[in-house]
Amino acid sequence: MRRSLLHLPIKRSAWAVRTSNAARITATRSFASEASPNPEIYDIVVVGGGPVGLTLAASLGAARATSHLKVALIEGMNLASIRDWKPTPDYFANRIVSLIPSTVKLLKETGVWKHIKQERVQSYDGMQVWDGMTDARVEFDWNKLLGGREEGMDTTIAHMVENIHLSHGLLKRLDELAVKPTMIDKTKVEKIEYGQLTEEVDMRDWPIVSLSNGQKLGARLLIGADGGNSPVRTFAGIESRGWDYERHSMVATFKIEDDSAFPKFAYQRFLPSGPVAILPLPGNFANLAWSTTPEKVAHLKSLAPEDFVAMVNAAFRLSYTDIDYLHNLKSGVVEETKWRESVTKYPDPPTIPVRITEVLEGTRASFPLKMKHADRYIGERIALVGDAAHTIHPMAGQGLNAGVGDVYSLVKSIADGISHGQDIGSSFTLEPYQSERYLPNNALLGFVDKLHTLYGFESGPLVPLRSIGVEIINRDWFGLKKFLMSQAAKS
Amino acid sequence: MLGRTLRVGAHLSHSYRSTAFRKLSRSSTIFNTILQQPVSRDARHSSTSAYQGIGGSPGNPNGGGGGVDPVEVSHFNALASSWWDAQGPSRLLHLMNPMRIDFAKHCLSMGGPLEAATDAGEGEGSPRGLTVLDVGCGGGIFSESVARLPNTSKVIGLDPSEQVLGVARAHAKKDPALAGKLQYVNSSIDDYTPDHQFDLITLFEVVEHVPYPAAFLQTCMRHVRPGGWIVLSTIARTWSSWMTTKLIAEDLLHIVPRGTHDWHKYINEPEMRSFFENQPGWGSQGMLSMGCLYVPGLGWKAIKGSEDYGNYFFGVRRDL
Numbered sequence: 001m002r003r004s005l006l007h008l009p010i011k012r013s014a015w016a017v018r019t020s021n022a023a024r025i026t027a028t029r030s031f032a033s034e035a036s037p038n039p040e041i042y043d044i045v046v047v048g049g050g051p052v053g054l055t056l057a058a059s060l061g062a063a064r065a066t067s068h069l070k071v072a073l074i075e076g077m078n079l080a081s082i083r084d085w086k087p088t089p090d091y092f093a094n095r096i097v098s099l100i101p102s103t104v105k106l107l108k109e110t111g112v113w114k115h116i117k118q119e120r121v122q123s124y125d126g127m128q129v130w131d132g133m134t135d136a137r138v139e140f141d142w143n144k145l146l147g148g149r150e151e152g153m154d155t156t157i158a159h160m161v162e163n164i165h166l167s168h169g170l171l172k173r174l175d176e177l178a179v180k181p182t183m184i185d186k187t188k189v190e191k192i193e194y195g196q197l198t199e200e201v202d203m204r205d206w207p208i209v210s211l212s213n214g215q216k217l218g219a220r221l222l223i224g225a226d227g228g229n230s231p232v233r234t235f236a237g238i239e240s241r242g243w244d245y246e247r248h249s250m251v252a253t254f255k256i257e258d259d260s261a262f263p264k265f266a267y268q269r270f271l272p273s274g275p276v277a278i279l280p281l282p283g284n285f286a287n288l289a290w291s292t293t294p295e296k297v298a299h300l301k302s303l304a305p306e307d308f309v310a311m312v313n314a315a316f317r318l319s320y321t322d323i324d325y326l327h328n329l330k331s332g333v334v335e336e337t338k339w340r341e342s343v344t345k346y347p348d349p350p351t352i353p354v355r356i357t358e359v360l361e362g363t364r365a366s367f368p369l370k371m372k373h374a375d376r377y378i379g380e381r382i383a384l385v386g387d388a389a390h391t392i393h394p395m396a397g398q399g400l401n402a403g404v405g406d407v408y409s410l411v412k413s414i415a416d417g418i419s420h421g422q423d424i425g426s427s428f429t430l431e432p433y434q435s436e437r438y439l440p441n442n443a444l445l446g447f448v449d450k451l452h453t454l455y456g457f458e459s460g461p462l463v464p465l466r467s468i469g470v471e472i473i474n475r476d477w478f479g480l481k482k483f484l485m486s487q488a489a490k491s
Numbered sequence: 492m493l494g495r496t497l498r499v500g501a502h503l504s505h506s507y508r509s510t511a512f513r514k515l516s517r518s519s520t521i522f523n524t525i526l527q528q529p530v531s532r533d534a535r536h537s538s539t540s541a542y543q544g545i546g547g548s549p550g551n552p553n554g555g556g557g558g559v560d561p562v563e564v565s566h567f568n569a570l571a572s573s574w575w576d577a578q579g580p581s582r583l584l585h586l587m588n589p590m591r592i593d594f595a596k597h598c599l600s601m602g603g604p605l606e607a608a609t610d611a612g613e614g615e616g617s618p619r620g621l622t623v624l625d626v627g628c629g630g631g632i633f634s635e636s637v638a639r640l641p642n643t644s645k646v647i648g649l650d651p652s653e654q655v656l657g658v659a660r661a662h663a664k665k666d667p668a669l670a671g672k673l674q675y676v677n678s679s680i681d682d683y684t685p686d687h688q689f690d691l692i693t694l695f696e697v698v699e700h701v702p703y704p705a706a707f708l709q710t711c712m713r714h715v716r717p718g719g720w721i722v723l724s725t726i727a728r729t730w731s732s733w734m735t736t737k738l739i740a741e742d743l744l745h746i747v748p749r750g751t752h753d754w755h756k757y758i759n760e761p762e763m764r765s766f767f768e769n770q771p772g773w774g775s776q777g778m779l780s781m782g783c784l785y786v787p788g789l790g791w792k793a794i795k796g797s798e799d800y801g802n803y804f805f806g807v808r809r810d811l
Contacts, residue, residue, distance in 0.1 A: 041667065200664075200667075200670070201664055201665070201667050201670075202661065202664040202665045203665075204665075205665060206665075220666075380577075416589075419592075420588070420589040420592045420593070420636060421592055421635070421636030421637055421638070421639040421640045422588075422589070422636055422639070423635070423639070423665075423666055426577070427577045428577060428585050428586070428588075
């Protein structure tokens with residue numbers, strides 16, 4: 001690791017740990033116009049205060065072996081708005097995460113889950129997934145599969161929680177820690193560079209983080225939880241490979257018809273342009289995640305609210321040809337879908353979702369989809385977690401779950417390093433993290449990516465084949481369905 | 492790296508004077524040849540006058556020194572620059588280090604001056620803290636890690652090679668937390684005169700590189716306080732250790748630098764045990780060993796009974 005870092009064109013920092021005369025001269029030379037304070041030394045500096053970065057800070061603080069560490073977390077946004085979040089019962093945010101049971105278990109262990117308001121969490125134990133071209137369908141429903149719920153068995157597939165809600169709970173957990181991390185928000189990382197050799201110490205392999213507020217932080221271990229375009233990853237010279245899907249994901253929150261007669265399901269229909277999903281929220285609310293081309297997303301965002309609602313209802317009912325046609329209409333989608341639905345045969349709820357009735361104002365948003373995987377998760381005094389290490393297509397709702405899995409694996413490696421007297425920044429401490437997480441994440445990324453490709457075909461030999469495959473799964477031949485469902489819950 | 496997940500406690504064969512496990516009667520005769528007499532490397536390397544000059548008289552249980560083999564010193568000098576390279580020739584030693592810590596912690600937890608405090612390296616620690624002498628510390632892999640444990644107050648790393656110690660000192664500078672706790676001394680154990688005795692003396696992968704192991708061990712023993720421990724690791728002299736450490740590791744796979752080991756200097760576990768059983772004031776309150784094996788792809792594994800075949804750890808307590 002060290003060898004490869006040395007090959008990088010890295011600027012040596014121009015500050016001194018303790019200002020010897022020589023170092024002061026260097027510092028003055030490089031920073032003629034600004035003060036050059038000594039860096040404050042931290043055991044761990046986390047860049048990024050999203051759900052993964054906050055989970056990392058919370059679990060470092062909660063684990064006995066790591067709770068004494070001096071930790072700083074840097075976030076560009078204002079965390080106060082998340083800390084002061086006041087939910088209202090008639091509104092749900094558009095950014096929702098799906099937490100699988102293993103993630104919730106870890107959040108419980110670190111004392112985070114008790115800060116999550118359960119009335120705003122919607123769990124579901126069934127999924128309806130079907131092919132937009134052939135209607136081949138998989139029903140993932142533990143209750144049907146087992147002939148009813150077994151006593152004491154948790155059949156939950158996932159829990160839907162608003163991002164801001166999870167982050168709010170994480171901040172509350174951080175506030176109650178005995179040794180609190182230093183939270184530095186509304187602050188950007190301006191520069192990362194390596195330290196210097198002085199009489200007393202050799203910081204030439206220590207990352208030094210310069211912040212927009214003038215602070216400098218020396219990191220025994222620098223952790224990038226800083227997203228897909230991770231500056232930490234760039235600093236470490238770790239290549240991240242992948243591609244843009246040339247798809248955007250459109251999200252929105254809806255009010256829906258009364259569905260209290262039905263179990264809460266997640267619905268996903270694979271259209272050749274990408275999957276469209278409706279995910280359950282508490283009460284008569286639901287969330288949309290529609291992956292499609294940037295042009296179609298732009299169209300969906302431009303529609304009047306009632307036309308947008310009609311469009312989403314049609315996406316679960318009409319043929320792909322119809323949906324494709326509707327994307328050309330700038331208005332009048334309501335009337336157009338009404339007669340087309342009247343001449344189309346489609347199943348009733350709960351095989352498909354109940355109708356949505358209203359889109360909540362200001363909840364329509366979109367973001368581009370990417371598949372990216374870093375070559376390595378670690379370097380000397382560097383670790384990457386979450387999207388900084390891997391960006392995944394959101395269709396399976398696994399991005400954050402994989403990130404939380406990274407966090408716990410990394411904390412375990414750090415704790416093990418501490419109990420064996422290792423430097424927590426050394427690659428020997430970090431190697432177990434990489435070897436535990438890289439292959440499972442790679443498999444997950446690959447699987448979701450292949451699904452995207454497989455369902456991208458409108459016609460051709462793969463279309464009937466994928467439907468046969470889906471039928472085999474759905475009939476639970478070879479116990480495949482049980483296997484898939486238990487894997488989804490575990491991963 | 493997986494090796495570290497194994498906890499030491501599982502595979503220890505504790506000392507019993509009844510010789511249930513020691514069917515190897517050859518031990519006593521080989522004990523004499525190996526521990527008491529100088530073992531030259533091979534004809535090319537043999538330079539009796541050189542190490543006798545440094546080492547003092549062999550086989551003298553009280554007065555003599557263990558000696559330093561200049562061929563060994565030059566071998567490790569050549570390795571110095573790559574000592575801390577995570578992918579370099581010392582990688583196996585780095586991977587073994589967590590197991591050394593686990594074994595030393597396990598020994599100390601069985602009884603010692605600081606038994607409660609040092610257990611698992613947690614808690615407040617004693618007012619004084621653990622003092623450690625790491626003999627043959629090399630680049631400081633073990634010295635640094637034991638110094639980082641919260642209950643350690645002082646670690647002296649001792650090595651006859653100034654060049655290797657230069658690497659150790661330079662590396663220790665990379666961690667400000669080590670300053671004040673860890674000190675390196677360029678000396679052989681024979682010439683080292685500390686002003687106090689230590690709670691723990693460690694000899695990791697050292698006795699197989701020493702010309703007069705018995706005299707060497709006895710010199711070390713003088714620096715252990717009553718109730719303290721000597722913890723060491725070495726390699727048994729068997730056909731399997733020749734295969735793994737010489738043929739496979741050095742000659743075929745090149746995962747250990749060629750010439751690192753002289754198979755004839757290896758000491759078997761029963762020989763080591765028998766040696767300490769014959770030292771008055773040692774071992775009646777604790778003597779244990781643990782065999783371990785490096786499995787490519789899996790790392791170091793503690794395997795019960797493997798002390799008779801290859802690498803093993805050995806711990807012995809000075810009676811209170």
